[in-house]
Amino acid sequence: MMPQVQWQAPLCGGDGGNACLQIGHTPDGTPILRETARPDEMVTTTREGLRNFIEAAKSGELDHLT
Template sequence: MSEIKWQEPMCAGGGNACLQIGHAPDGTPILRETARPTELIRTTSQGLRNLIEAAKRGELDHLL
């Protein structure tokens, strides 16, 4: 999976709970935790957009 272009990790509070978002060569968005780099979540652009928009609206706050 070295073909994936990863963004810099987003870490909470300077800890090791880091999330990375990348794109496969075909444009598929992929997410992973840096502590588990081989466990990948593939989604669609619309799925990722829906997740980000729901988080912005606070709809996922109950999960924290």
Template sequence: MSETQWQEPICGAGGGNTCLQIGHTAAGTPVLRETTQPTELITTTHQGLRNLIEAAKRGDLDHLL
């Protein structure tokens, strides 16, 4: 299997067409993309993705909104 497996898009409460998707490649590499730019991927490590999610949960990224 060579395709990336994507989770359902994460979209804001107001709807719109800007949504984020998180997935993983066949090799297990975590990837992120915006649904409006599906060919532009950000790759990371499992630890990098874990750090991002934990920082968001703590509110450490709220100043970016």
């Protein structure tokens, strides 16, 4: 069973809320991501992995994915 997760408010795109992503963390600080449409499907990562992903997105390295 997944430990209790502290979820942030969903981040939704401009499509009326059909593509919402949530980020949360477990009590030990493990970052977790999920889509609100599929709350039972989660991806865990490390703090460093999440930081690297956010920095890549901010710098435009992931722009080709949108």
